[in-house]
Amino acid sequence: MTMPSLERVMTVISGGIPDRVFIMGRADQGPMALAAGLRGYSQFFLDLGEENNGPLIEQLLDICVEADIRYAHALRGAGAHGTSLGELGSDTVSPAMYRRLGLPRLKKFYSAMQGKRFPASLHQCGNTAAVLSDMVSSGAAILELDPRTDARAAKETTRKKTTILGMVDPANVLERGTPALVREKSREAIEVLAPGGGFILGPGCALTPETPEANVKALIECAARFGRYRPDGTLLGR
Ligand SMILES: [Zn+2]
Structure with a gap:
């Protein structure tokens, strides 16, 4: 079997709509x-x-x-x-x-x-508190943080310097939780991390293949519903 080219893989992933998805x-x-x-x-x-x-x-x-x-x-x-x-x-x-x-x-x-x-992001598993400012100084456009790092402290350290992607628990919430729990944790993340911008709601680490589709949908719905901004950077809410 020959390996497909990177270009071919990208075309398949984007489903022919590369301008409407972020790959x-x-x-x-x-x-x-x-x-x-x-x-x-x-x-x-x-x-x-x-x-x-x-x-x-x-x-x-x-x-x-x-x-x-x-x-x-x-x-x-x-x-x-x-x-x-x-x-x-x-x-x-x-x-x-x-x-x-x-x-x-x-x-x-x-x-x-x-x-x-x-744009390039940096992910490190676990509690990143001890090296979070070093991660900021790496020049990464996005830091992907899992929930073992304290969200409030992470927001303070990264504010106006870089963007956080996370920090919803991929195992206990997204894989094993209910859509209601995903909504609760997503709203919490938005509340702490979204004000002022520099935030992308998502899993704090790699999603497992067992993650239920309904939970992924709940996460996306929360971003669309609660994560919209006014021009001044404050949140619109629902
Ligand atoms: Zn990880």
Whole structure:
């Protein structure tokens, strides 16, 4: 079987209406996550613990970010409207290691995307509180945050600097909850995160294939019903 081209995949996804949908061509994984995938997660963490490996790890991460940039540009060339990276989060690497090894490469990636005016987001699983301002400084146009990060604190840290995509719980609400719970949690997210703009309502992490369609619909309906703005940035409400 031959692999379909990126262009063909984009055409199928957009259903022939590329001007009416936003196609997020995800260039996952981020440099550290990609390095971990290449080496094997356990091996990569052992690599990080060995001081003599420093130069080799730097070299590997440089190769990984280059691959990310090329892949993202290929997605753009194929018709994607934006891209994203998922990087190792604070649950797996320390803030100091993230700042030393991950952040410089993330800055390189987002600067390359800005150069092409290609919106690019950054996702990290878990509670991102310890590195949230670093994530902002990466230059990512959007931060995809899951509900383990405190929403109010996230709004304060990102206000007028970047956009949050989230922060509805993909497992306990979107996969396992009812449409009524999705509506309740979506309204809560809109109330805290939407004022002043810089917010896209959505799942805080990847949706599982088991997510009921009715829950996805409830999320979209909430965005349309409660997430509309007046020209001054205040919410219209319903
Ligand atoms: Zn995640």
